[in-house]
Amino acid sequence: MSAKKAKKVRVAFRKNRTGRARNNDLTREYDHESFDGDATTAAERISGKGNLSRYRTVISEERAEDGTVLPSVDTEACMEGRVIRVHGLNSTVETGDGRLYTCTTRRILKTLSTDQRHVVVAGDRVLFRDAEQPNRLEGMIERIEPRTGTLCRTSRYRKHVIVSNIDQVLIVSSAAEPDFKPNLIDRMLLTTEQAGLLPVIVVNKVDLVDPAELQPVVGVYAQMGYRVLLVSVKTGMGIDRLRRLMRNRESVVSGQSGVGKSSLLNAIDPGLDLRVGDIGTANKGTHTTTTAELIRLSGGGYVVDTPGLRQFMLWDIIPEEVAGLFRDLRPYEHLCRFPDCTHSHEDGCAIKNAVADGRLDLRRYESYLVLRGT
Numbered sequence: 001m002s003a004k005k006a007k008k009v010r011v012a013f014r015k016n017r018t019g020r021a022r023n024n025d026l027t028r029e030y031d032h033e034s035f036d037g038d039a040t041t042a043a044e045r046i047s048g049k050g051n052l053s054r055y056r057t058v059i060s061e062e063r064a065e066d067g068t069v070l071p072s073v074d075t076e077a078c079m080e081g082r083v084i085r086v087h088g089l090n091s092t093v094e095t096g097d098g099r100l101y102t103c104t105t106r107r108i109l110k111t112l113s114t115d116q117r118h119v120v121v122a123g124d125r126v127l128f129r130d131a132e133q134p135n136r137l138e139g140m141i142e143r144i145e146p147r148t149g150t151l152c153r154t155s156r157y158r159k160h161v162i163v164s165n166i167d168q169v170l171i172v173s174s175a176a177e178p179d180f181k182p183n184l185i186d187r188m189l190l191t192t193e194q195a196g197l198l199p200v201i202v203v204n205k206v207d208l209v210d211p212a213e214l215q216p217v218v219g220v221y222a223q224m225g226y227r228v229l230l231v232s233v234k235t236g237m238g239i240d241r242l243r244r245l246m247r248n249r250e251s252v253v254s255g256q257s258g259v260g261k262s263s264l265l266n267a268i269d270p271g272l273d274l275r276v277g278d279i280g281t282a283n284k285g286t287h288t289t290t291t292a293e294l295i296r297l298s299g300g301g302y303v304v305d306t307p308g309l310r311q312f313m314l315w316d317i318i319p320e321e322v323a324g325l326f327r328d329l330r331p332y333e334h335l336c337r338f339p340d341c342t343h344s345h346e347d348g349c350a351i352k353n354a355v356a357d358g359r360l361d362l363r364r365y366e367s368y369l370v371l372r373g374t
């Protein structure tokens with residue numbers, strides 16, 4: 001325990017808890033989970049507001065930057081792990097040495113969560129306690145570390161975290177078969193930028209074209225500061241570089257079907273044995289995932305596999321946001337004559353002027369118009 005002064009934080013109860021008897025509530029939960037609750041319940045006290053109180057005072061040690069409460073836990077008794085996947089009320093948590101624990105979630109975390117649907121998500125770094133079951137690896141998640149790099153989906157006006165702690169998004173396209181589509185790259189860049197994630201542009205199947213053909217388009221991305229990799233599963237070109245780039249990182253792989261995502265992953269880690277030439281989930285067999293899942297790379301790190309992420313069109317981006325999410329257009333957007341310039345038909349538009357005199361790439365500008373929906 002740190003010497004830092006504990007903070008009291010008031011948290012709203014979930015509605016379905018209000019009918020429960022408040023005494024022994026936590027204890028009963030831990031008993032039920034065959035846990036010795038003493039160490040953790042000590043930090044949680046019911047405020048003296050009677051049975052109808054919808055608040056509980058949690059004495060927590062820390063509050064994350066985003067306002068998330070990090071309950072105090074006995075770190076001595078806990079292990080660090082990474083949530084690989086979530087299935088119903090259980091999560092599969094992987095330890096640093098590769099052991100897989102089936103974990104439940106400490107009730108207080110559900111209470112503290114602002115998004116009940118995803119208290120724990122794939123990618124979460126957690127502290128959990130070993131339930132010390134004789135033949136099974138089971139535990140309870142005691143604390144979720146603050147998330148960075150989250151991928152979210154908005155549904156019914158709420159934002160749901162799908163996967164957390166992503167280091168990078170591999171935007172995979174192919175030089176041919178299917179055709180090279182820079183506009184699709186722009187679309188995926190847009191959503192990646194909006195999510196605040198680091199994009200890496202990967203162009204596969206360069207064996208099918210003369211790389212010089214790709215240079216004009218690819219050069220524009222490189223000039224904007226994006227990392228671009230030209231690769232070929234067929235010739236092995238760029239595979240080592242990609243493998244190094246993915247080592248010890250959590251990468252989301254996105255891109256149109258058929259561009260060679262599964263082939264690339266198999267090339268960087270043959271142990272994955274993903275099915276190639278298949279539309280649908282990446283895993284072999286009957287296993288189909290509807291939620292995100294982390295797949296461990298033998299060289300260290302994870303790739304995120306989720307069918308819904310492939311096409312990567314998850315966010316509601318408002319038209320006014322688009323120019324600001326285009327790295328190359330962004331420096332000009334505030335120089336236009338009209339503050340609400342759409343950069344399409346207006347006079348005195350700094351972006352159109354920059355396109356006209358070659359400071360901005362025409363294709364990127366056209367892509368902007370399409371994505372903005374003008």
Ligand SMILES: Nc1nc2c(ncn2[C@@H]2O[C@H](COP(=O)(O)OP(=O)(O)O)[C@@H](O)[C@H]2O)c(=O)[nH]1
Pocket residue numbers: 204205206207208231232233234235255256257258259260261262263264275276277278279
């Ligand atoms: N010529 C060529 N074909 C490739 C390359 N990488 C993958 N393919 C082929 O492209 C097809 C689609 O590959 P797949 O990995 O299933 O794509 P995914 O749908 O993005 O996962 C398969 O027939 C692969 O053999 C490459 O570098 N060069």
Ligand SMILES: [Mg+2]
Pocket residue numbers: 261262263275276277278281282
């Ligand atoms: Mg595939």
Ligand SMILES: [Zn+2]
Pocket residue numbers: 333336337341342343344346348349350351352
């Ligand atoms: Zn303008």
